[in-house]
Amino acid sequence: MKSILALCAALPIALAAQTFTTLHSFEGADGANPDAGLVQAANGDLYGTTFLGGANSRGTIFKITPGGTLTTLYSFCSRPNCADGGSPDASLVQATNGDLYGTTSLSGAHGDNGTVFKITPGGTFTSLYSFCALPNCADGAKPNAGLIQAINGDLYGTTEAGGANGGNGTVFKITPGGTLTTLYSFCALPDCADGASPDAGLIQAANGDFYGTTERGGAFSNAGTVFQITPSGTLTTLHQFCSVINCPDGSYPLAGLLQATNGNLYGTTHLSGWAIPSNAGCCGTIFQINPSGAFSTLYRFCALKECADGGDPAAALIQGNDGNLYGTTFLGGTGGGGIVFEITLSGTLTVLHNFDGTDGQDPVQLFQDTNGTFYGAAYYDFANEDGTIFSLSTGLGPFVRTLPAAGLAGTGVRILGTNLAGATGVTFNGTAAAFAVVSSSEIVAAVPSGATSGKVEVVTPGGTLSSVVPFGVLP
DSSP states (O other): HHHOOOOOOOOSSSSOOOOEEEEEEEOBBBBOOOOOEEEOOTTOOEEEESOSSSSSSSSSEEETTTTTTTTEEEOOOOOOGTTTOOOOOSEEEETTTTTTEEESSSSTTTSSEEEEEEEETTTOOEEEEEEEOOOOGOOBBBBOOEEEEESOEEEEEEEEEEESSSSEEEEEEEEETTTEEEEESSSSSGGGGOOOOOOOOEETTTTOOOEEEESSSSSTTOEEEEEOTTTTOEEEEESSSSSTTTTTBBBBBOOEEEEOTTOOEEEEESBBBOSSGGGGSSEEEEEEEOTOOOOEEEEOOOOGGGTTTTTTTOOOOEOOOSOEEEEEEEETTTSSSSSEEEETTTEEEEEEEEEEBBBEEEEEEEETTTTTTTEEEEEOOTEEEEEEOEEOOOOOOBBBBBEEEEETTTOOOEOOOSSOOTTEEEEETTTTTEEEEETTTTEEOOOOOOOOOOOOEETEEEETEEBOOOEOOOH
């Protein structure tokens, strides 16, 4: 009876219609099949990648305005033997120096093993590193995930293959200038109990450590893990999936984690998560885990007939400025092409949009712009079969985002937002800061002496805007 009540409590609820807009349909020459989310740069534009298409059919980097004007900045495989990389499979990240950094899953100077690159917001491209530069690809190969910039200024990521233990993947760091260090090679334990084949990137939690997932490995059914790793490379396995029959906790996590404002980590698994007997093993889960490893399953997909609530989530969650979590599923929904959903931290799921192919199909990572609107990409569509970029407005208001998310007193911080012109005040958890308005989408401020960790607020003529993620003031 308790399990029935829990399932009923977790069933999705209906929601009034949302404002969904297809902003761009790819046509091959301008890119095809975007397999990653977007990122908002300091200039207010959104940047992303496509897995295929472009001038050489090996993928592109593009920018798109919030209104939908798309510009192709770079087509991969523009150098002999595709030494610049090909088929980017991950989102970009804007570093504190203003450049955008990313990875390609294939090509490069050492065979079909992937690269790390940087590109300026204006489109100047630089290859930083080609994987498999060491014998037996001990430095890693085939990065499917994007990078994050840590508090120390270095970039961190994962590779799905390569490494010192039979090609089961790595965790690495790379300086903004391109010096790479392998921090950990997976499958260092018998039967790959420490995990194998990470398909997703890392997050840096408030405690300074990194957290991530592996698609494979673990002591139970080779179904993946959640792990913690220190900046110096000490790895701890926090959870091994499919610990009991039918894998009610999920299996094969393809996506990375999110640390919500309550301190807990949230993620998805691509498969399993027994919801009802007829759907056992097919549909995926949303889970919660704290930084110490206490795990619980928040939602099991395919709780409704024919997976009307979605199935097979393959992208990471994000936290909106209302405190709820948002994400996508690759399949399911009433249109059969995947969904966009919202879920509360207590587990109540709401379907926000059903894809049916005419508006896109197989949606990937969501992103919330500081104007409050969600943006995303669909890998496929009926019109051109090359995918789309879309926006989804749910009525949420504007907010601000900081770059970086933590720093010492005196550190220069970029504050990204919308309609920031005319701002009259900036505070870090209530302490006033010196600042300068760079543009309507960017303010530069210095972390004030005596400030403590908390929200950043900007007073504008249109009202006070707050950050969703608290800024961490470092000792």
